[in-house]
Amino acid sequence: MHVCSIVGARPQFVKAAVVSRQLREVGEETLVHTGQHYDEELSDVFFEELDIPEPEYNLGVESETHGRQTAAMIARLESVVDEIDPDVLLLYGDTNSTLAGAVVGSKRDVTVAHVEAGLRSENRAMPEEINRILTDHASDLCFVPSETAVRNLADEGITDGVHWTGDVMYDAILDARERSRRRSTILEDLDLEEGKFALATVHRAGNTDDRSNLAAIVDGLASSPLPVVFPAHPRTVDKLREYGLWTRATTHLEIIDPQGYLDFVRLLDGAERVATDSGGVQKEAFFCSTPCLTMRAETEWVETVDCGWNRLVGPDEARIREALHADWTPTSHPHPYGDGTAGHRIVSLLSDHVTTDAPDPALETASLD
Numbered sequence: 001m002h003v004c005s006i007v008g009a010r011p012q013f014v015k016a017a018v019v020s021r022q023l024r025e026v027g028e029e030t031l032v033h034t035g036q037h038y039d040e041e042l043s044d045v046f047f048e049e050l051d052i053p054e055p056e057y058n059l060g061v062e063s064e065t066h067g068r069q070t071a072a073m074i075a076r077l078e079s080v081v082d083e084i085d086p087d088v089l090l091l092y093g094d095t096n097s098t099l100a101g102a103v104v105g106s107k108r109d110v111t112v113a114h115v116e117a118g119l120r121s122e123n124r125a126m127p128e129e130i131n132r133i134l135t136d137h138a139s140d141l142c143f144v145p146s147e148t149a150v151r152n153l154a155d156e157g158i159t160d161g162v163h164w165t166g167d168v169m170y171d172a173i174l175d176a177r178e179r180s181r182r183r184s185t186i187l188e189d190l191d192l193e194e195g196k197f198a199l200a201t202v203h204r205a206g207n208t209d210d211r212s213n214l215a216a217i218v219d220g221l222a223s224s225p226l227p228v229v230f231p232a233h234p235r236t237v238d239k240l241r242e243y244g245l246w247t248r249a250t251t252h253l254e255i256i257d258p259q260g261y262l263d264f265v266r267l268l269d270g271a272e273r274v275a276t277d278s279g280g281v282q283k284e285a286f287f288c289s290t291p292c293l294t295m296r297a298e299t300e301w302v303e304t305v306d307c308g309w310n311r312l313v314g315p316d317e318a319r320i321r322e323a324l325h326a327d328w329t330p331t332s333h334p335h336p337y338g339d340g341t342a343g344h345r346i347v348s349l350l351s352d353h354v355t356t357d358a359p360d361p362a363l364e365t366a367s368l369d
Contacts, residue, residue, distance in 0.1 A: 001027035001354045004086035006077065007055070008036030008097030011169075011280040014176075014261060015092045015115060017050035018168040018343040026351060030084050031055040034073050034097040035062055049261050050172075063235075066096060066127055073100035081108060087354045088113055091139070094132040094279075102138040113350060115168060117142035118149025118158075119279075119300035126206070128279075132300075141353060143346050145169075146336050148302055165345040166338015169280065173287040174340045176265045184266035186259065190229065192270065198226045198324065199271040199290075200253070203233040206315075207277050207295060211243040213315035217295055218245055220313075220320025222252035226272055230255045231264065273328065275320065282310055289333060293323040303336040 003023055007016050016031070023029050033055035059076040061069060077100055081089070089105040091098045092115045105112035117136050121129050136142055136158060144150050145167035153162050187194060200221050207213045218240075221228050230253045232240075237255075240246045249255060259267065268274060268284055273291040276282060282301050285292040292310045304310035308330040313319035 001088070001351055002030070002084070002086045003027060003088040003090050003350065004030045004032060004081060004084060005090045005092075006032050006034065006097055006101040007092060008034035008061075008073075009093070009095045010261075012092040012095065012097065013050060013052065014172050014280075015168045017052045018171040019090070019115065019346055020052055022343050022347045023350075026347060030057070030080075030086060032057045032059065032077065032080055034077070034100065035060045036069070036073075036095060036097050050176075070096045070100050070103075073097060074103050077101060077104050081105075081110070086110060088350055090115065090350070091135060092116060094119070094128040094135070096127075096131065098135050099131040102135040106138040111141060111350075111353060112139045113141040113143065113346075113353075114139040115143045115346060116145055117162070118144045118146075118153045120149075120152045121298045121300045123298050126204075141349065143342075143349070145338070145342070146303060148336075163345070163349050165349070166340070166342035167283070168342045168346070169283055170287055170337050170340050171343045173265065173284055176262060177269055177288060180262040180266040180269065184263050186263040186266050187270055190254070190256070192227075192229065192267075194270040195272050196226060197271055198224050198228045199267050199274045199276075200228050200230045201233075201274075201276045201278050201281050202230075202236050202295065204277040204296065208233075208236050208239045210315075211245075214239060214243060215245055215248075216315050216317040217320065218249045218253070220295075220317040220324070221275060222248070223317075223321040224324045226324075228253045228275075229267060229271075231257065231259050231267070233258060273324070275324070277315075283337070286310065287337075291328045291330065293320065295320065303334075307332065307334050307336075309333070 005016055007013055035058055057080050061072045081104055088111045089101050090113050091101045114135050119132055123129055141161045143163055143165045150164055232255050240249050269288045271290055274285045275293045277295045279300055282292050282294055286304045286309050293313050295315050297314045311323050313323050
């Protein structure tokens with residue numbers, strides 16, 4: 001079995017680490033990095049910390065408009081797939097890299113497999129929502145993290161090739177949480193006391209590209225009763241400067257560079273609560289039992305809201321302030337995303353699928369005769 005795994009953004013590196021370690025024990029993998037996240041802090045360090053081999057291919061596609069970026073990825077990825085001729089294209093999440101892989105795979109005789117399939121925010125204004133919908137409909141195998149995601153696919157007529165595997169991020173966080181506690185010194189480096197600070201991340205275009213939304217987020221976070229540590233994405237920093245919000249943000253928030261995975265997990269694990277607009281961080285917070293306020297109007301991780309660990313506050317200053325000040329202690333912690341063995345299930349299902357679909361040599365010989 002030869003699998004071509006396609007990654008391009010931080011959360012995909014984390015997910016791929018879980019599957020790749022097991023995949024390379026039973027088959028061949030070619031790892032392709034589209035280049036979507038090309039800053040060293042957002043790519044190279046993750047491969048090192050997560051013990052993933054360096055990608056065999058880096059397509060070098062950097063920031064552009066969604067259409068141009070996706071088109072460049074499709075063109076460059078198609079050449080790679082022609083060269084290596086894999087059995088499977090393995091895709092992760094909901095980025096432009098994911099969609100590019102789905103388009104390329106749908107035009108070839110190759111199995112397209114989507115990890116984290118079936119998620120829906122019901123907000124088609126989000127580019128990620130369109131990416132995940134199109135990818136699911138182009139995929140032969142949909143590896144689904146939750147029962148809600150299974151129902152979402154069924155509602156769209158997708159039932160064949162759907163497998164509930166649990167969430168690979170749960171696999172990853174179980175390992176990373178313990179390693180970060182042993183190896184990371186980020187709390188000491190920033191002079192932070194466990195449980196005595198809040199963590200914030202902001203990167204969604206709907207927030208960063210709208211001055212009023214970004215200003216409301218900065219002002220809401222500034223009201224926190226605890227110090228707020230803010231690892232800022234380069235694009236977010238650019239927008240804070242462009243909108244004249246940089247001084248306000250740096251006066252009230254501790255803005256730091258993007259962190260490596262283990263340091264970020266240590267911050268997430270040590271925080272009293274987290275404020276974010278990231279889908280992945282919402283879920284990582286849930287796995288670390290850190291209450292989360294999500295600065296979006298919707299979430300694809302509805303289970304985290306249903307069980308009380310996540311609150312949707314939008315880019316609304318008053319609601320952010322209220323959620324930061326609220327006495328917030330969820331009473332239970334269910335496990336809607338599996339048991340931490342999703343990676344093993346995915347590799348087993350891929351192996352079974354490729355073996356089942358492989359042509360019978362005897363039949364091939366008979367047909368030639």
